[in-house]
Amino acid sequence: MSYAPYxxxxxxxxxxxxxxxxxxxxxxxxxxxxxxxxxxxxxxLAIGYRNRGTAPIYKGIKGGARVVDPVVQALxxxxxxxxxxxxxxxxxxxxxxRRRAGTADPDRLVELQG
Amino acid sequence: xxxxxxxxxxxxxVAAAALTAFGHxxxxxxxDLVAIAVAAAMTVIAVLLVFRSSRHDLVYxxxxxxxRHGIGIGVSFTVDPLGAGIAALIGVLATASLVFAWxxxxxxxxxxxxxxxxxxxxxxxxxxxxxxxxxxxWFELMSVSAYALCxxxxxxxxxxxxxxxxxxxxxxxxxxxxxxxxxLYGRTGALNLAExxxxxxxxxxxxxxxxxxxxxxxxxxxxxxAVPFHFWLSDxxxxxxxxxxxxxxxxxxxxxxxAIARIYWDVFSGPVGAHPGAVRGLLIGIGVLTALVGGVMCxxxxxxxxxxxxxxxxxxxxxLVGVGLLTPGGLAGSTLYxxxxxxxxxxxxxxxxxxxxxxxxxxxxxxxxxxxxxxxxGIVFCACGLGLAALPPFGxxxxxxxxxxxxxxxxxxxxxxxxxxxxxxxxxxxxxxxGRIFLGLGPGDDPLLTRQTGLPDDxxxxxxxxxxxxxxxxxxxxxxxGLALSFVPQIADRSTHHAARFEDRTGYVAEVLAGKExxxxxxxxxxxxxxxxxxxxxxxxxGALGLAGVALRPRRRSLVxxxxxxxxxxxxGAIGDYVTWLTVGTATFGGLAALLxx
Numbered sequence: 001m002s003y004a005p006y007x008x009x010x011x012x013x014x015x016x017x018x019x020x021x022x023x024x025x026x027x028x029x030x031x032x033x034x035x036x037x038x039x040x041x042x043x044x045l046a047i048g049y050r051n052r053g054t055a056p057i058y059k060g061i062k063g064g065a066r067v068v069d070p071v072v073q074a075l076x077x078x079x080x081x082x083x084x085x086x087x088x089x090x091x092x093x094x095x096x097x098r099r100r101a102g103t104a105d106p107d108r109l110v111e112l113q114g
Numbered sequence: 115x116x117x118x119x120x121x122x123x124x125x126x127x128v129a130a131a132a133l134t135a136f137g138h139x140x141x142x143x144x145x146d147l148v149a150i151a152v153a154a155a156m157t158v159i160a161v162l163l164v165f166r167s168s169r170h171d172l173v174y175x176x177x178x179x180x181x182r183h184g185i186g187i188g189v190s191f192t193v194d195p196l197g198a199g200i201a202a203l204i205g206v207l208a209t210a211s212l213v214f215a216w217x218x219x220x221x222x223x224x225x226x227x228x229x230x231x232x233x234x235x236x237x238x239x240x241x242x243x244x245x246x247x248x249x250x251x252w253f254e255l256m257s258v259s260a261y262a263l264c265x266x267x268x269x270x271x272x273x274x275x276x277x278x279x280x281x282x283x284x285x286x287x288x289x290x291x292x293x294x295x296x297x298l299y300g301r302t303g304a305l306n307l308a309e310x311x312x313x314x315x316x317x318x319x320x321x322x323x324x325x326x327x328x329x330x331x332x333x334x335x336x337x338x339x340a341v342p343f344h345f346w347l348s349d350x351x352x353x354x355x356x357x358x359x360x361x362x363x364x365x366x367x368x369x370x371x372x373a374i375a376r377i378y379w380d381v382f383s384g385p386v387g388a389h390p391g392a393v394r395g396l397l398i399g400i401g402v403l404t405a406l407v408g409g410v411m412c413x414x415x416x417x418x419x420x421x422x423x424x425x426x427x428x429x430x431x432x433x434l435v436g437v438g439l440l441t442p443g444g445l446a447g448s449t450l451y452x453x454x455x456x457x458x459x460x461x462x463x464x465x466x467x468x469x470x471x472x473x474x475x476x477x478x479x480x481x482x483x484x485x486x487x488x489x490x491x492g493i494v495f496c497a498c499g500l501g502l503a504a505l506p507p508f509g510x511x512x513x514x515x516x517x518x519x520x521x522x523x524x525x526x527x528x529x530x531x532x533x534x535x536x537x538x539x540x541x542x543x544x545x546x547x548x549g550r551i552f553l554g555l556g557p558g559d560d561p562l563l564t565r566q567t568g569l570p571d572d573x574x575x576x577x578x579x580x581x582x583x584x585x586x587x588x589x590x591x592x593x594x595x596g597l598a599l600s601f602v603p604q605i606a607d608r609s610t611h612h613a614a615r616f617e618d619r620t621g622y623v624a625e626v627l628a629g630k631e632x633x634x635x636x637x638x639x640x641x642x643x644x645x646x647x648x649x650x651x652x653x654x655x656x657g658a659l660g661l662a663g664v665a666l667r668p669r670r671r672s673l674v675x676x677x678x679x680x681x682x683x684x685x686x687g688a689i690g691d692y693v694t695w696l697t698v699g700t701a702t703f704g705g706l707a708a709l710l711x712x
Contacts, residue, residue, distance in 0.1 A: 047300035082254040101271040110687035111272035114564040
């Protein structure tokens with residue numbers, strides 16, 4: 001099993017984090033968060049992967065065949081659902097920001113300080 | 115009797131679904147009534163669970179997928195008295211704030227109640243679950259509904275700022291939790307807390323376990339609002355509508371500390387337990403820093419809701435110290451503190467809500483003397499302020515004494531004075547606001563205090579039509595419950611006993627995976643607060659009164675010094691800064707953990 005997927009997961013997390021920190025637009029920010037979320041999908045799937053394993057659908061495959069771990073796929077699916085909800089909510093807030101405050105720059109929305 | 119367990123979560127969730135489907139066809143008051151009835155029923159169930167689980171944990175396997183040969187296949191709820199106690203706190207706060215919210219959101223139909231019930235169900239699930247991934251799902255469900263509830267009054271930029279900072283920072287925290295879960299699953303192939311604990315025990319912690327530990331703890335610290343992960347909290351709680359803020363401040367963030375106790379004792383106490391000193395150092399260090407930074411910032415706020423947000427942060431630091439002591443006394447004190455303090459914070463937030471409804475502002479300086487007509491609210495303010503300052507012999511005092519005595523027994527005699535300093539600062543902030551608003555004391559301007567622009571004028575919705583009794587009864591009830599908690603017979607001994615059971619990993623594993631009842635642990639000796647605790651309690655309450663008096667002196671020298679300016683400047687409101695702090699905090703915590711836990 002190669003280390004590449006783990007390195008990719010780490011890279012996606014860090015590059016997404018960089019985007020979130022430096023973002024000047026809420027839609028850009030939501031997408032950067034989405035990149036960070038993707039890192040957990042890659043991590044989960046990498047953990048469940050087995051070399052030359054097939055999809056964990058037992059109908060029609062020989063007994064004893066090697067399959068990848070179905071649990072992490074279920075976890076990933078749950079994670080995708082959750083992530084989509086979060087991103088949708090942030091995008092909705094971004095639209096409200098544009099409509100009501102006239103800006104989608106998170107730094108220009110700042111009212112509470114200190 | 116385990117049938118009650120899923121009901122505590124299913125009831126609010128099913129009611130939320132039913133309200134979504136049928137709410138439009140019902141009388142406008144029906145959604146209020148349904149929500150209040152559900153929250154009250156959930157409270158009763160949770161209180162029953164506290165008693166039912168007092169001898170042994172209640173383990174409920176969903177779909178009857180119970181473990182075979184010690185391998186868990188299904189998802190379990192594992193209910194112990196501490197978790198059930200927190201569920202009861204959620205129920206009480208939810209009921210009180212729904213009563214307060216009667217006709218509050220008249221123009222938005224049932225949506226508020228639907229979101230609110232999902233939020234309540236998710237928090238309850240989080241407090242009761244015995245499965246790590248299930249914990250993550252509840253964590254996300256409560257977070258997402260909380261983001262939406264926080265941004266409910268979306269007309270103002272400050273609300274957008276609060277909700278966005280909340281959503282983004284907490285999502286990153288949740289991703290860390292998930293990454294930690296993934297690593298643990300990769301190592302053990304298990305997700306149930308008991309199974310994880312069993313699989314990891316017996317071997318010293320290696321790099322992967324430490325990384326997973328750091329990711330999970332930091333993720334939950336973000337949710338809990340510990341310094342330096344707390345910045346989102348002071349923005350979010352300051353803009354949430356009052357009925358929501360009651361639950362936010364009362365229990366939402368503190369669930370993070372409960373989760374840290376849970377994963378430490380159930381999962382990591384085996385591999386990491388060889389270095390109790392290092393774990394204590396890390397958790398208590400963050401706890402003390404949180405208590406003091408939160409306390410100072412709390413004292414510097416003129417905006418009442420933001421003051422409450424920093425008070426929540428400061429007292430969260432004290433809970434973390436209790437958890438971090440890694441003793442039954444510390445955990446029991448922390449949980450009792452969480453409950454007593456949660457009730458008082460909820461009461462205080464409701465009283466602030468009354469001020470907002472009647473006087474249309476939450477700015478302490480602007481409100482100077484304007485609260486003279488609201489005598490009952492002033493009394494609630496004063497009682498909560500003294501209670502939060504750990505006035506003996508009331509609720510928070512008893513809990514704080516448990517933590518302090520446990521610390522002294524471990525040789526951390528320097529901890530009680532620091533914790534007392536934090537409660538002096540937060541208590542003084544509340545009492546100063548009480549004196550200024552309800553008695554008209556002090557000057558109408560103070561350069562020390564941070565004022566926020568843009569008044570939260572949306573709180574006056576439905577104001578004139580709402581009766582004072584509906585607004586006042588929940589606040590008074592919560593105050594009385596929070597103060598009277600220490601008078602429940604033997605509550606300190608019982609919770610110490612339950613905490614000892616909570617910290618017994620092998621017993622927990624046998625109970626969950628093999629269905630064996632935990633062997634009864636020896637009863638803890640009866641707890642009476644020591645003289646030292648009484649002195650610290652008295653010093654805290656008197657110190658808070660004294661500091662409030664000093665802060666209200668008409669002509670005193672300005673205390674705005676450079677460190678305070680710097681501290682205030684850190685709370686910049688910019689999401690980029692907050693995420694940078696989160697990254698720095700994670701790196702520091704991770705680096706220290708890697709050095710100390712090997």
